[in-house]
Structure formats: structure tokens, C-alpha cells
Amino acid sequence: MIKVGIVGGTGYTGVELLRLLARHPNVAVEAITSRSEAGMAVSELYPNLRGHYDDLAFSEPDADRLARCDAVFFATPHGVAHALAGELLDKGTRVIDLSADFRLRDTEEWAHWYGQPHGAPQLLDDAIYGLPEVNREQIRQARLIAVPGCYPTAVQLGLLPLLEAGVIDADRIIADCKSGVTGAGRGAKVPSLLAEASESMKAYGASGHRHLPEIRQGLADAAKGPVGLTFVPHLTPMIRGIHATLYGRLTTDPGDLQALFERRFASEPFVDVMPAGSHPETRSVKGANLCRLAVHRPGDGDTVVVLSVIDNLVKGASGQAVHNLNLMFDLDELAGLDAPAIMP
Amino acid sequence: MIKVGIVGGTGYTGVELLRLLARHPNVAVEAITSRSEAGMAVSELYPNLRGHYDDLAFSEPDADRLARCDAVFFATPHGVAHALAGELLDKGTRVIDLSADFRLRDTEEWAHWYGQPHGAPQLLDDAIYGLPEVNREQIRQARLIAVPGCYPTAVQLGLLPLLEAGVIDADRIIADCKSGVTGAGRGAKVPSLLAEASESMKAYGASGHRHLPEIRQGLADAAKGPVGLTFVPHLTPMIRGIHATLYGRLTTDPGDLQALFERRFASEPFVDVMPAGSHPETRSVKGANLCRLAVHRPGDGDTVVVLSVIDNLVKGASGQAVHNLNLMFDLDELAGLDAPAIMP
Amino acid sequence: MIKVGIVGGTGYTGVELLRLLARHPNVAVEAITSRSEAGMAVSELYPNLRGHYDDLAFSEPDADRLARCDAVFFATPHGVAHALAGELLDKGTRVIDLSADFRLRDTEEWAHWYGQPHGAPQLLDDAIYGLPEVNREQIRQARLIAVPGCYPTAVQLGLLPLLEAGVIDADRIIADCKSGVTGAGRGAKVPSLLAEASESMKAYGASGHRHLPEIRQGLADAAKGPVGLTFVPHLTPMIRGIHATLYGRLTTDPGDLQALFERRFASEPFVDVMPAGSHPETRSVKGANLCRLAVHRPGDGDTVVVLSVIDNLVKGASGQAVHNLNLMFDLDELAGLDAPAIMP
Amino acid sequence: MIKVGIVGGTGYTGVELLRLLARHPNVAVEAITSRSEAGMAVSELYPNLRGHYDDLAFSEPDADRLARCDAVFFATPHGVAHALAGELLDKGTRVIDLSADFRLRDTEEWAHWYGQPHGAPQLLDDAIYGLPEVNREQIRQARLIAVPGCYPTAVQLGLLPLLEAGVIDADRIIADCKSGVTGAGRGAKVPSLLAEASESMKAYGASGHRHLPEIRQGLADAAKGPVGLTFVPHLTPMIRGIHATLYGRLTTDPGDLQALFERRFASEPFVDVMPAGSHPETRSVKGANLCRLAVHRPGDGDTVVVLSVIDNLVKGASGQAVHNLNLMFDLDELAGLDAPAIMP
The missing domain is CATH 3.40.50.720 (NAD(P)-binding Rossmann-like Domain)
Known part of the structure; x- marks a missing residue:
């Protein structure tokens, strides 16, 4: 053990x-x-x-x-x-x-x-950024892991295929993110009270949030160059879950976007590219170490919309940490992480 | 009477x-x-x-x-x-x-x-589009009013100052909208059950939604020309409320954005431009015929972010309808619409 | 003014x-x-x-x-x-x-x-207990009002007709009460966080709660003698509302219970005895200064069940306080309190 | 397999x-x-x-x-x-x-x-009532199992120790039960909509509910004689969970109630008697095949209050069904049922 x-x-x-x-x-x-x-x-x-x-x-x-x-x-x-x-x-x-x-x-x-x-x-x-879908081999050898933040996980996984393929304008990316309240932690703060946060929706940190530089760093690695990112997080009246809605402008014919995404994550056990036309729900990953993605191109125009959902406490934190542990100690990647999400 | x-x-x-x-x-x-x-x-x-x-x-x-x-x-x-x-x-x-x-x-x-x-x-x-902030005088004379939809109200009010002033690229507007479940009506549908829709967040209609052409028409009027709009609605686990997060690219120095918004709505009884740096909450308009707005320019860059909240059943529907009635019958605009929002 | x-x-x-x-x-x-x-x-x-x-x-x-x-x-x-x-x-x-x-x-x-x-x-x-349904005339003359607590209001209104008529065993009353989280106030406490209190139900104070002596005092006045009361409050995942479920044992033929309740509150503007067979919902009084009641006698046995709902912040606190003010200053009892509840 | x-x-x-x-x-x-x-x-x-x-x-x-x-x-x-x-x-x-x-x-x-x-x-x-805490040995031999209902599971487990020990008046039992909305199933019904059922609490079936005879039958078996039961279920704004609050009148000195409960369930893997003074929360069993119980005796009087929580879909349905399967096929009782509840 x-x-x-x-x-x-x-x-x-x-x-x-x-x-x-x-x-x-x-x-x-x-x-x-x-x-x-x-x-x-x-x-x-x-x-x-x-x-x-x-x-x-x-x-x-x-x-x-x-x-x-x-x-x-x-x-x-x-x-x-x-x-x-x-x-x-x-x-x-x-x-x-x-x-x-x-x-x-x-x-x-x-x-x-x-x-x-x-x-x-x-x-x-010595620190390795613990996003296995990017750094799996380095993680296996690492002695110090920086587990990605919750928003950064959801946003990066949704944008990697597009940035790596170089099909969107890296200078004009928008990440509109919605998080459940556990993202704010267990601290006793008035805005996190049920009486304050339920039956309501609000943005926060629209002018700047600590996860912004982390996301930018990761996206820049994928794009092999600096990126321009507008990131607006929102507080959503639910306990768990992040829904990232990502907008990019196509700069070239991307071919089959669905295939692009499916190829990128074909061997990833914890990323699920949903069928074309899907709208993933955060509850479909509740309690599970999964990111579910769907890619849309409204009206076949030049805007691509990626929908990315995770459980902020699992794939966005503790589950991803266990995944890193499994890699570092050469265990089955799914060990401890094989239970389905709980729904309803 | x-x-x-x-x-x-x-x-x-x-x-x-x-x-x-x-x-x-x-x-x-x-x-x-x-x-x-x-x-x-x-x-x-x-x-x-x-x-x-x-x-x-x-x-x-x-x-x-x-x-x-x-x-x-x-x-x-x-x-x-x-x-x-x-x-x-x-x-x-x-x-x-x-x-x-x-x-x-x-x-x-x-x-x-x-x-x-x-x-x-x-x-x-004969039909007048019943958005008083745009068509007040025509509404006074109208015999047939088309009350705007809920999403269109929240989106148009947030973008009008920018489009009328011509400071954003009308071709690349993004409206990421979050609605409570009453937006789907009182029909008995499985996805609207508490057991299905609470503790979850999802987009829908990412490839096209009926409110898209209505919004486009209204924005085009303001811009005096066609607009390019990506509109993604999301189902949020709450009863009432719409939060529209609007993204535009500045094409010229807009001057003081806060002042631009305050001027535009200075005489509007049902639009509240919040202080600079604010993040309006949907609960702050619950039950009230109000749109509260805040405008942000993250990192002083060329992206402007507008946050617009309404109660979808009031300013997004029935309250706006009563406002139209008040105008048509030459009543006090606030008649029946003067109660504060209920909070918490 | x-x-x-x-x-x-x-x-x-x-x-x-x-x-x-x-x-x-x-x-x-x-x-x-x-x-x-x-x-x-x-x-x-x-x-x-x-x-x-x-x-x-x-x-x-x-x-x-x-x-x-x-x-x-x-x-x-x-x-x-x-x-x-x-x-x-x-x-x-x-x-x-x-x-x-x-x-x-x-x-x-x-x-x-x-x-x-x-x-x-x-x-x-000098202090008058501000339950208008009991002390209306004294309130009119009062200079110091003790506005009843939220649980005490819901419980007393539901039991008054039975105790005043002397038809239940005053020694064995059970009040099982469910309250929204605003009952715990606006203090920043971990158990009141949305992440802790939503999607859950729990009792608290099962061995004793500060509202117990207040309820007992009021019921004893109605019964003209001491009462035996078991009171168990529960925290419910909602913002507003109290639902009191009250159980008494009939000691005599009460006649028509529905008529008993209707008579008792016939002239009360803020107590609504619902039709026989009803199950009042807390949302039907959200934001309104109302107590809605229904009385049941399951299987025509000797147990009577009263369902009593209020908005804890209105009829359970601020609305009742305004009602007292109206009485003290000889105003229309409904002044400021005439708006319907907000639903949905 | x-x-x-x-x-x-x-x-x-x-x-x-x-x-x-x-x-x-x-x-x-x-x-x-x-x-x-x-x-x-x-x-x-x-x-x-x-x-x-x-x-x-x-x-x-x-x-x-x-x-x-x-x-x-x-x-x-x-x-x-x-x-x-x-x-x-x-x-x-x-x-x-x-x-x-x-x-x-x-x-x-x-x-x-x-x-x-x-x-x-x-x-x-041939039908065996599949409550393992009562019928474990018969279940092992059974070919037809009637899995108990959700309310009946929560109520019976909370009352068994008292009725088997003969310390309460079997003729005057009150079960005030609160259930999440999945108890109403996945059918598309208006009252189960999030817009109708959230932010509200209501009783239903106060005059009679289908689970009443099942509970009565089980309690009568434990009491070795007929029981008088008042059962009032309530709809609670949450997805999963049942909280049963049970009231009995002590007819004899019960000795140490806490010890009575702990003894009764000492060898039961899926019943957790919590420490004296506890108030179990439904979320502490979310997703898990567990009943958590606490017993109170307010003011050391003659009323005993038992708090019993389960996940209606697990211990109240599917988990208990799997437990029965494990017993019938001589498997480890915990097989498939060993995951902790998900909290928060």
C-alpha cells in the first residue's frame, strides 16, 4: 500500500x-x-x-x-x-x-x-503542472505536482484541440465559466450562504481573477505563443460543477471539428467527447473524475463554441490529484476513480 | 378603471x-x-x-x-x-x-x-416592439404591442449604449445567457423537473435558438446595420432570473464607458446602471420590473463585458407588458411596478 | 406620515x-x-x-x-x-x-x-405580545410590542382553534416544524452555507430550542392551563418559509373541524383557512403577511393534523411587526401588507 | 458472475x-x-x-x-x-x-x-419482505423479494428498537416524513417541476398515503400486535433523501435509549446509530446504502424522538435491492455498496 x-x-x-x-x-x-x-x-x-x-x-x-x-x-x-x-x-x-x-x-x-x-x-x-492530458509522461517522473485549478482544467481541456491545431485566433478567446459554490471553499462568508447564493446568479471577478494567469499560461503552451483571453467566472446556485462555455474565432477551415476533438482525446480515460450536437450537463459528472466536452459551430459560421463540464471537486481538484498519484506510482490510472457520476 | x-x-x-x-x-x-x-x-x-x-x-x-x-x-x-x-x-x-x-x-x-x-x-x-427604452413614443400610440422576449430584453438593454455609440465591432458580439427554469414555462417536461434541473448547469440551443433572430433584429436597429451575434443560452438551477454576459470588441476609444451607460439610461425608470466595478445579481431584481447593468473592461483591453440581469417573468415578460399598458393608456409609468425586489 | x-x-x-x-x-x-x-x-x-x-x-x-x-x-x-x-x-x-x-x-x-x-x-x-389574532385590542393601546417569533407564530395560529375549543389533549401536542435558512439569520456560519445546507434536511435542537418556552406560554394562554409540547425544528433547503405540522389527540368530538377553524379566523385578514383537504405550500405565502392553514383528521381517527405555513420573514417577523404598527397608529390593517405572495 | x-x-x-x-x-x-x-x-x-x-x-x-x-x-x-x-x-x-x-x-x-x-x-x-435488518435469514433463501418502500424503510428502522423492546405506546405513533422529489419518480408532472417544487415545502397525502399500510404491517410485526400510526409525508426541495422524524410515547422506563439502539443494530452494516445528541443530515447518506439514526428524549420527558435518514434511491430502493441480491447469492453483503456518501 x-x-x-x-x-x-x-x-x-x-x-x-x-x-x-x-x-x-x-x-x-x-x-x-x-x-x-x-x-x-x-x-x-x-x-x-x-x-x-x-x-x-x-x-x-x-x-x-x-x-x-x-x-x-x-x-x-x-x-x-x-x-x-x-x-x-x-x-x-x-x-x-x-x-x-x-x-x-x-x-x-x-x-x-x-x-x-x-x-x-x-x-x-521540479514542479510539474499536473494536467495528465498534457503532461502525462512528466507526471510519471515527478516528485512535485501542481494540480491545476478547477476553472483552468475545464477551460484548457476544452481549448487544447483548437489551439494545438492552430485553427482559432489565439488572441481573442472568451471563457465564460459558471461554478457551483464549493469553488469558494468551506469558509464562512456571507455571500456563500444559502440565503444569499441560491435562487441567484452573478458574475464575479470580471475585471480579473487569480485563475486567469494560470489559464493563460496553459493555453500559451498549447498555442506556442501568447494568447488573449477574457475570462469571466460566475457563481451558480449549485453545490458542485463547473460549466465552461468557450468561444473562439476560426481563422482557417478546421475540417471536422468533432473528429478533431475525438482524436485529441481518443486515449484519455477521463475526457469524454460527447456526440455532435450534445449539451453536457454538470450533473453528468457529479462525483466523477471526468471532463465531458461538446463542440458546436453555430450556423456554420466562424465562431466555435466548446462546452466543457467537470465536477470542480473531482476532475477540478481531488480526483485529478489522485490521477496524478496513480501516474506517479505506476498504478492503474483508474484506480479509485472508476465510479460513475451520481445522477439524479 | x-x-x-x-x-x-x-x-x-x-x-x-x-x-x-x-x-x-x-x-x-x-x-x-x-x-x-x-x-x-x-x-x-x-x-x-x-x-x-x-x-x-x-x-x-x-x-x-x-x-x-x-x-x-x-x-x-x-x-x-x-x-x-x-x-x-x-x-x-x-x-x-x-x-x-x-x-x-x-x-x-x-x-x-x-x-x-x-x-x-x-x-x-401595426405591431410595435414593446421595448420602452427604444420605442417609448410609438408605444404610447400603439394598438398592438409585441412584448420583447426575456433574453432579447436582457441582451438588448446591455448592448444598446455600445451599438448606438458605434464603439464595438457589430460583427462579433457574444451573448452568453443564463436563465432560471421558468423561462421554459409551466409545461410538464422531464428536463424541467427539480430532480433533473437542480444541482446542474447546461447550455441548450447552442446551434440556434428562437430568440436569436429577435435579438439580431433589435441590435441591428441600434447599430443601423446587420450584426453578427453568437447567442448561447444556459439553463440555471433557479426559478427566476436571467443573467446575460455580453462580450464586444472595442473598435474605437469609447471614452468613459460608465458615463456612456449612465447617460443612455438616465431617464429610464426601469434600467439601473450600477456603480463601476459592480456585479449585479439576479436576485436583486427578483419580482421587480428592472434591468440592472454593469459594464467592465478587463485589463483595460479592447474587450468590453456587460453584465445585465432581469427577472425573466417581470422585466422579461409581464412587468414589461404592464409598462407598455401604462404607456398606452397614459398612466404613471410606475403604476403597479413600484415594489422593490424581494431579497433574500 | x-x-x-x-x-x-x-x-x-x-x-x-x-x-x-x-x-x-x-x-x-x-x-x-x-x-x-x-x-x-x-x-x-x-x-x-x-x-x-x-x-x-x-x-x-x-x-x-x-x-x-x-x-x-x-x-x-x-x-x-x-x-x-x-x-x-x-x-x-x-x-x-x-x-x-x-x-x-x-x-x-x-x-x-x-x-x-x-x-x-x-x-x-408594558410589553404586549404582538400576535394580533390574540391581542388585537391590547396592541392598539400598546407602547411596547414583543413581536412573536417565527415558529411561535406558525404553531400558535395552527393550534389556537383547537385549544380554545378544548377539543385536544393539551398535554400531548407535537409540533414538527420545517424552516428555511433565513431563520438562522445572516450570520456567516458554516452550516448555513449553500454547500452545506442545500440538498439536505436535518433536525436541530431536538432536545430543546429557545422558541419552546414562547410557544408553550402562548398555548397555555389559549388552553387556560399548562400544555405539554414536543417541538422539533428542522432546517429545510430553501430561503424563506416555515411549515409547521401539528399533531393533537382529540379528547372529545370536535364537530366540524373545518368550520371551527373558519369561524375562529373569519375576520382575520392575515389568516387563510384553506378548503378541506388542502395542503398549503410555503411558496403560497412567499413575501406576504399571511398564515395559511389546513386541518386534517386522517382516517377519521382521534388524531388531528394541522398544516400551517408562513413566510418566516413576513408573518413570522417584519410583516407582523408592520401589522402591529398599523394597529398601534390606527391605520388600515392592510397598509403596506396587501401585495400577493410571489409564485412561482 | x-x-x-x-x-x-x-x-x-x-x-x-x-x-x-x-x-x-x-x-x-x-x-x-x-x-x-x-x-x-x-x-x-x-x-x-x-x-x-x-x-x-x-x-x-x-x-x-x-x-x-x-x-x-x-x-x-x-x-x-x-x-x-x-x-x-x-x-x-x-x-x-x-x-x-x-x-x-x-x-x-x-x-x-x-x-x-x-x-x-x-x-x-413466496414473497419475502426484503428488510435485511428484520428478515436476513429468510432473504438468503428467498426466490421472490419485495423490496421495502422508501418511507417504510426509514420509519421501520427508526422504530424497531422501541417496538421490539415494548417501551412505547404502539397505539400512538407519529411519523412526520420529509422526502426529496425523486420519491415522486421521473414522471413529467407539474408539481415536480423545479419552478414549482423548489423554494417550497408542503405536506401531501395527510389523509392517507400508500405507504401507510406497508409501514403499519411492518411495525405490527415488530410490536406483535396492531399499531396506531399517523403518517404525514412532506415534499422537500431537494433531489434525494428522506428524513423521518418519529414520535412515540414511553409507557415504561426504557433504560438507556442510546444503548438500546446501539445494541439492536450492532451487527448491521447499513444502519449507523449516531452518538447521543446527534442530528443526522440526509446529505450524510447521499448515494450510500445507509440509514443513520439518532434518538432523543426531550426534557427527559415521556416522548421519544427518533431521527432517521436515508437516501430514498439507495437504502430506500436500489441499494437495498442490491443488498438483498448479495444475501440471496451468498455474496459479501457490502459488495457494490461500500462507497462513502458524497458530501458536500
Whole structure:
């Protein structure tokens, strides 16, 4: 069994890791840390886990204990992995970071968006961006993974085929994204209350959002050059799910767009290109490590519309983290990730 | 008192007319028709109306009875107003049609989208498109009003200032719209069930939607020339509300966009330009005849983003219909429409 | 115009008072206080009010300024009205307290449930329990009103006819109540997050809840003797609404239960006894100052089941407070409270 | 592998069977029937299953084909299993019926509640009521299982310890139950629309519901005598989940209620007695085959309150059906049923 630890396990990505790992045939959770809840049984905070992990309680973060794990997940706010990852790596423990700490290669950009200096620039050379559909081979060899953000996963997967094929204007991409409220985390904030967020829809961060530079970096890699991206996220009255609606302008005859997408993801176990004309629903991936895509070309004009849905907590966070783990430890890619989505 | 009738009152726009008119100081509802529910008391179908309209029951449509009204609202599926409006107009009753029957000036386009020939082309010259922010003076004189659709209202109001000022590329407009489920009406359809539509988000009609030609027609009027529009509607898990996120490419220095919007709607009682940097929420207009707008220019680049929210049943349907009535009968524009939105 | 002030206006009962008073023909809001938001425009916190109260901002609580009002509403946590009401009453300003401060006649019981001594026992003789269906005449003369709690309103109205008629065993009453999340207020608490509270149902306070003694006191008055009550509240995934399901054991032939209820509330403008066999929905009173009731006797046995629904923010709080104001100032009882519920 | 068929697979219990069986190590789904959708791929109707069952399509019901299965699930409206079960049993195929066809032992009562004569009285002697916590040994030997209804499962599990111990008055039991909308099935009915059922709460069937006789029968078995039960179901604005709040009057000193419950279910893998003072949430069992219980005795009085939650589609239907299958074929009871609930 591969021994893993989880740092910062009280948030939604933490409990989702536990849910997925409960059924993973090759993984044992050895430690889960939380400063605020140290001493509390995991199943007390998350009663859905009663009957699983009955001996597991949150503990104070302890680098020595964590270093006895084969791998450690960080499900923490930004900055924490900066401080702790180096020590673990030095002791031979691999790190899978679900936070934003190692996603941006440009430390100045990181400092700009997160309002503090980058805390571990010396580790950036080791950090692999954990999007398996792009970096599978590097992930297999990696010791430090930056798991992509939720919006960046949905947007990149939807645009990769078009940018790699060079058929859209990379300078004028629009990503209109809708997220469930778990994207805002488990913090007690008034705008996240059911009384405030349900029965309503709103945009936020229309003038700039922290996921923008991450998406831009990934798209630029695919386009082999800078991209112009307008990204507007919206808060949607549901618990889980991201729906990205992506707009690009065709600059050349793309041929059969459906075939382009199907070819690109033909061997990807966690990307589902739906039949032509489909409109994927976020609920069709609820709880599952999947991105479902559909590509449209309204009126056979020069605008291509891609619809991309994921569960923000699974393919957008914890499931993708487990996928990375499976690759790093040469396990079946589907291990722990083979359950169908729950619907209705 | 102005005597009004409602044809097809069992749907959501019908009950919403009754809710608004219950407090209108100058209007009396004389008749409400429904073939399916003839004989049933209005308050039996809509218990929120118990204590109001206690003597009002649905009746079979009867042109003579309706013609005794000063005005008749059609809250019907398309085709019904085609068949009945002419007779009422001939008898001197004014018609306010909430359906799509008289919205498109091009009868062939109408026939294309609605799958049947236009039933009353001879009335089109009389039909005024009931968007008061554009056609206020004509509405005052009109005898036949085509109340705009919900999406078209939200999209046009958000784009009018930009197109009238000629500052965006009219050929590349994107309208990404999110609607609550009442937009699909009160019909019993599986995709509209709570078990199917809640906790999920999906696009629909990405390759073409009936509101597209209506929006295009209105925008072309504002732009004084044809427009290129990509319109993607989405079903959102909430009862009421439309959030339109509108993207345009600036082709010239627009100056102060905030001022442009504020000027355009300075004297409009039902359009609220929010302060710069705002993100309007659909719940801030729930139950109210209002469009709230915010304009953004991310990164001071050449893309302008407009956020436009309405209650699809009020400013997107029944409230706008009452506003038209107020104008046609020279009443206070706010009569019956002065209640604040309900929040939370 | 009657000049009113609101103390503690940032919570949900505060904004609901503003929403209702915006359309009240005889009332002007002169002041609204909030320590935390002093200086902020009301419409900044509550954008649904933009266009109403545009000159009104939250101010620091100031007894002199409040005392210039004819009446002051307290929409505050418990304890605040204790501290401030006396001074206002001394200066001739009438007080309508929406908190629990003056609801219980027994100060020891108050201290037990609220964990602090009662702060103004000397005012209790003046305090009238503001349930108009019971105390209408006293309310007319009152200078200090204790507006009933939300659960107590729904439960008492549903049980009054049975207890007053003496037809059920007062010793074995069960009130199973379901409330929307606004009942928990606008505080930022994890269990009230959409991500936690939606798609779920749970009981709380099954072993004891602060509304229990208030309900017991009111029922005892009706029964003219002590009552035995089991009260279990539940958190329901909706914004507004309380559904009380009340169970009593018939101890005598009650005759026609439907007639008993209809007679009891025949002249009550805000209680609607629905037809026999009905099942009132909370949405049928959303936004309206109404309690809708239905009475059932399953299998003609000896158990009577009463279904009672209110909007917890209206008939369960702010609407009832306005009703009290109308009575105290000899206004039309329906002033400001005549709008139908919003549905769907 | 055990070969199974599913009759009537288009409803919610059908898709839930497929979801659970997708991960069952010992079961292969050989056939799934639907008259209305014959020919359609399963994953077309239920896109969450894309990637699973890719060769499985709905077929016309065909007794010969179904009889080649080891077991057949009926996920059909009442009456269907009456017509078809006998033939399958004769051919040696075991039947697990999720409908109400074989739940009531009294055929006249069945006819009364379902409005038609019982169609297969000769099979009743073979039918075992599939509540493993009561009938585990008989289920192991059974060839025909009547899977309990959702409400009956939640109510019986919560009351069994009390009735078996004889500590409550069996004549005055109250079951106040709250169900998510999937309890009403996938039929397109107006009251089940999101626009109608969300943001609202209502009781239904207060004067009588089809699950009443089933619950009464099960409770009477536990009490070894007739019981008096008042059962009021409520429609709750959520997709999945039942919350049963159960009230009984203690007739004798019950001793330690918590211990009583823990003892009763000590060896039950799918019943979780939560710690004293708990309030189980329906979301803590979402997607999982679990009943979580908590027992309260408010004010140490003579009323006992039991809180019982299940996922109506899992422990209340398809999961319990799989549990029965596991028992009948001597498999691990947890096979296919070991995944934690999904939360948030």
C-alpha cells in the first residue's frame, strides 16, 4: 500500500480526497492534518465518512510524521505548500499540491495575484503542472505536482484541440465559466450562504481573477505563443460543477471539428467527447473524475463554441490529484476513480 | 378603471400579470381565459392569489367578451395571437402580446423558426416592439404591442449604449445567457423537473435558438446595420432570473464607458446602471420590473463585458407588458411596478 | 406620515422591514442603525432597494435621533432592546421589538434560555405580545410590542382553534416544524452555507430550542392551563418559509373541524383557512403577511393534523411587526401588507 | 458472475441500480427493458453512465431473455411484477421487486390502495419482505423479494428498537416524513417541476398515503400486535433523501435509549446509530446504502424522538435491492455498496 498524508484536510478538497481514497485499492491514508481541528475524528467533521477511517483524526501538521508517507497532498490555502514542500521533498516524500503555490512559472506574476512574494522559487524547476492530458509522461517522473485549478482544467481541456491545431485566433478567446459554490471553499462568508447564493446568479471577478494567469499560461503552451483571453467566472446556485462555455474565432477551415476533438482525446480515460450536437450537463459528472466536452459551430459560421463540464471537486481538484498519484506510482490510472457520476 | 383581459392565463406569465395587476391602481381584470382550466377559480390554480381576484375564474376564450375590454394581454404559445388579435383590434380593443407572434418583422424568418406560416402578416405594420427604452413614443400610440422576449430584453438593454455609440465591432458580439427554469414555462417536461434541473448547469440551443433572430433584429436597429451575434443560452438551477454576459470588441476609444451607460439610461425608470466595478445579481431584481447593468473592461483591453440581469417573468415578460399598458393608456409609468425586489 | 426608525437594520428582518415599508402609504423611515455598517448606504448592502431609500444610510445608534421617531423597530439580537427600549419609551417613542427580549413573561425562564439575566424586567408589564389574532385590542393601546417569533407564530395560529375549543389533549401536542435558512439569520456560519445546507434536511435542537418556552406560554394562554409540547425544528433547503405540522389527540368530538377553524379566523385578514383537504405550500405565502392553514383528521381517527405555513420573514417577523404598527397608529390593517405572495 | 436483468429501467431506481452495479464485482447486467425507450442506449438516457455499459441498450421486455438471468429486478410501476414475476420464478429466475406489488400480505388492502385487484396472490407465500435488518435469514433463501418502500424503510428502522423492546405506546405513533422529489419518480408532472417544487415545502397525502399500510404491517410485526400510526409525508426541495422524524410515547422506563439502539443494530452494516445528541443530515447518506439514526428524549420527558435518514434511491430502493441480491447469492453483503456518501 502506498502511504499518503493530507495537509489541511478540513476543506472540501480534503474530504473529497478521503471519499475517493476510501475506495482506492492501493492507498492508505496515514495522516491528515489541521491546525484548527486537531484531535477531532475525521468522521465527526464529515459524517459521510462514518464507517470509513474510523481511527483517523486530524493532527497538528508534523513534518516528520508526514515525511514517513510516500506522498503528501496539500489541500491548503496558498502559501502553506511553499513553506512545507521543500522539507518533505528533501526527505524523499513526493508532494501533490492542490493549491496554487506551484502552478505559475512566473514568480512575479504569482506575487502579483497572491499579494505576497513566492515562497519557494527554488522548487519551481521540479514542479510539474499536473494536467495528465498534457503532461502525462512528466507526471510519471515527478516528485512535485501542481494540480491545476478547477476553472483552468475545464477551460484548457476544452481549448487544447483548437489551439494545438492552430485553427482559432489565439488572441481573442472568451471563457465564460459558471461554478457551483464549493469553488469558494468551506469558509464562512456571507455571500456563500444559502440565503444569499441560491435562487441567484452573478458574475464575479470580471475585471480579473487569480485563475486567469494560470489559464493563460496553459493555453500559451498549447498555442506556442501568447494568447488573449477574457475570462469571466460566475457563481451558480449549485453545490458542485463547473460549466465552461468557450468561444473562439476560426481563422482557417478546421475540417471536422468533432473528429478533431475525438482524436485529441481518443486515449484519455477521463475526457469524454460527447456526440455532435450534445449539451453536457454538470450533473453528468457529479462525483466523477471526468471532463465531458461538446463542440458546436453555430450556423456554420466562424465562431466555435466548446462546452466543457467537470465536477470542480473531482476532475477540478481531488480526483485529478489522485490521477496524478496513480501516474506517479505506476498504478492503474483508474484506480479509485472508476465510479460513475451520481445522477439524479 | 381600465378593463383588461388575459388570454391563456394558466402559465407563469399569466399568474405574474395577475400578481402585478393586483396592486395596479388603474386596472381591473375582467376576464382570463384558458381552454384547459375553464371554470376553475384563479385562486385554486394559484393559491398565492387567494384573497385577491376571488370572483375571477378561467373562462373559455370568447372574442366578444374579450372585446369589451380596453386591452387584452396574450400570454399564450405562439400562433394564438395571430388567430385572435385581428378581431380584437377591429373591435377597438388594444392588444399586448407576450408571445413571439409579432416580434419579428420578417415573416419568412418567423416561419423558419416557428415551423409554420405567419398567421397575421397584415397586422405587422401595426405591431410595435414593446421595448420602452427604444420605442417609448410609438408605444404610447400603439394598438398592438409585441412584448420583447426575456433574453432579447436582457441582451438588448446591455448592448444598446455600445451599438448606438458605434464603439464595438457589430460583427462579433457574444451573448452568453443564463436563465432560471421558468423561462421554459409551466409545461410538464422531464428536463424541467427539480430532480433533473437542480444541482446542474447546461447550455441548450447552442446551434440556434428562437430568440436569436429577435435579438439580431433589435441590435441591428441600434447599430443601423446587420450584426453578427453568437447567442448561447444556459439553463440555471433557479426559478427566476436571467443573467446575460455580453462580450464586444472595442473598435474605437469609447471614452468613459460608465458615463456612456449612465447617460443612455438616465431617464429610464426601469434600467439601473450600477456603480463601476459592480456585479449585479439576479436576485436583486427578483419580482421587480428592472434591468440592472454593469459594464467592465478587463485589463483595460479592447474587450468590453456587460453584465445585465432581469427577472425573466417581470422585466422579461409581464412587468414589461404592464409598462407598455401604462404607456398606452397614459398612466404613471410606475403604476403597479413600484415594489422593490424581494431579497433574500 | 408616521416617522419610524429601525435599530439593527443589516439583518434579514431589517431589509424585509424596508422592503415592506417602501410601499407603506403612511410611514417614512427616518433612521436605520448599524454599528458594523455605519456610513454605508442601505442600497449598497441591499441592492434590491436601489431606487428606494436612496438617501438612507446606516448610522450609529443614537437614542436622541431615534427618539424623534414615532416608533422604533428593533431588529437586533437579544439583549439590545433591553438596553435601549426604556429610554425611548420614556421619551414617548413606541417600541416594536422583533427580538426575543420581551416575549417571555417569566424572567427566569428568559435567563435560562438566553444565558444572561433579563435586562429590563421593569418593562414587562408594558410589553404586549404582538400576535394580533390574540391581542388585537391590547396592541392598539400598546407602547411596547414583543413581536412573536417565527415558529411561535406558525404553531400558535395552527393550534389556537383547537385549544380554545378544548377539543385536544393539551398535554400531548407535537409540533414538527420545517424552516428555511433565513431563520438562522445572516450570520456567516458554516452550516448555513449553500454547500452545506442545500440538498439536505436535518433536525436541530431536538432536545430543546429557545422558541419552546414562547410557544408553550402562548398555548397555555389559549388552553387556560399548562400544555405539554414536543417541538422539533428542522432546517429545510430553501430561503424563506416555515411549515409547521401539528399533531393533537382529540379528547372529545370536535364537530366540524373545518368550520371551527373558519369561524375562529373569519375576520382575520392575515389568516387563510384553506378548503378541506388542502395542503398549503410555503411558496403560497412567499413575501406576504399571511398564515395559511389546513386541518386534517386522517382516517377519521382521534388524531388531528394541522398544516400551517408562513413566510418566516413576513408573518413570522417584519410583516407582523408592520401589522402591529398599523394597529398601534390606527391605520388600515392592510397598509403596506396587501401585495400577493410571489409564485412561482 | 451473476447475471441480472432489470425490468423498467428508465426510472430513477433503474439508473440507480446501474450506478451501483457498475462497481459490483460479482454482477453483470445482461438486459434492461423499457417499452418506451426500446433501442436507446442506456448512456444516451443517462449520460452519467457513458463509459460504463456502453453495449447496453433498453430492449422490449422479453420473458425468455430475462429468464436467462439469475435474478431480475423490477423497477416498474405497480402491477407489472404481478404480471411477469410468476413466469420468471417458474423458470428458476429469482425476482427482486422494487415496486409495491408484493409488499402487503393482505390482498384486499393492496386492492384498496392501488385501485385494482391484486394480480398474483398465489405468489404471496413466496414473497419475502426484503428488510435485511428484520428478515436476513429468510432473504438468503428467498426466490421472490419485495423490496421495502422508501418511507417504510426509514420509519421501520427508526422504530424497531422501541417496538421490539415494548417501551412505547404502539397505539400512538407519529411519523412526520420529509422526502426529496425523486420519491415522486421521473414522471413529467407539474408539481415536480423545479419552478414549482423548489423554494417550497408542503405536506401531501395527510389523509392517507400508500405507504401507510406497508409501514403499519411492518411495525405490527415488530410490536406483535396492531399499531396506531399517523403518517404525514412532506415534499422537500431537494433531489434525494428522506428524513423521518418519529414520535412515540414511553409507557415504561426504557433504560438507556442510546444503548438500546446501539445494541439492536450492532451487527448491521447499513444502519449507523449516531452518538447521543446527534442530528443526522440526509446529505450524510447521499448515494450510500445507509440509514443513520439518532434518538432523543426531550426534557427527559415521556416522548421519544427518533431521527432517521436515508437516501430514498439507495437504502430506500436500489441499494437495498442490491443488498438483498448479495444475501440471496451468498455474496459479501457490502459488495457494490461500500462507497462513502458524497458530501458536500
